[in-house]
Amino acid sequence: MLIDKxxxxxxxxxxxxxxxxxxxxxxxxxxxxxxxQPLNATLEEVRYPVERITVYRVHYDxxxxxxxxxxWYLVPKDHYRLxxxxxxxTIVQYHGYSGGKGVPGSYLHWALQxxxxxxxARLFKGNDEAVMPVHV
Numbered sequence: 001m002l003i004d005k006x007x008x009x010x011x012x013x014x015x016x017x018x019x020x021x022x023x024x025x026x027x028x029x030x031x032x033x034x035x036x037q038p039l040n041a042t043l044e045e046v047r048y049p050v051e052r053i054t055v056y057r058v059h060y061d062x063x064x065x066x067x068x069x070x071x072w073y074l075v076p077k078d079h080y081r082l083x084x085x086x087x088x089x090t091i092v093q094y095h096g097y098s099g100g101k102g103v104p105g106s107y108l109h110w111a112l113q114x115x116x117x118x119x120x121a122r123l124f125k126g127n128d129e130a131v132m133p134v135h136v
Contacts, residue, residue, distance in 0.1 A: 034063055037061065037063065038061065039060045039061055041060040042058070042059045042060070043056040043057070043058055043073060044056060044057040044058075046104075048104060050108065050111075051077075052076060052077055052080050053074050053075065053080075053108070053111040054074075054077060055072060055073070055104045056072070056073040056075070057070070057071075057072065058070070058071045058072065058120070059071075069120050069121065070120065071118060071119055071120030071121060072103075072104050072117075072119055073116065073117070073118045074104055074107055074108070074110070074111040074117045075090075075111065075116040075117075076111050076112070076114050076115070076116070080114055081114055081116075082114035082115060088115075088116045089114070089116065090116035090117065090118060091110055091117050092117075092118045093107075093117070093119040094119075095119070095120070095121065102119070
């Protein structure tokens with residue numbers, strides 16, 4: 001790792017603050033708007049060749065207009081789930097701009113350990129058939 005200052009100097013470093021005057025008001029308004037917006041979530045089961053899990057395509061509305069999100073939801077079948085009080089332990093993963101939802105096989109390790117797993121792309125581009133065809 002390349003660091004241009006010694007640790008003792010970095011520990012004393014106090015950068016100037018850049019927080020805007022309306023920071024708290026902005027986030028209060030944004031969170032209120034987000035809470036009022038429905039997810040409009042849909043799940044579509046997809047045939048998948050691993051018997052211990054069920055795979056779904058998931059779509060839901062992001063924040064603001066025209067921000068439909070696409071992803072995958074892998075959930076272990078009843079006998080294989082890690083549950084508490086009837087709820088499946090689930091890991092939710094959001095990728096940054098350098099990643100995407102990929103294919104379900106990339107996340108099998110979580111589902112095969114008993115965890116549900118939801119992972120999504122940045123924005124739904126309209127056609128995710130090319131990522132994993134339904135006929136698998």
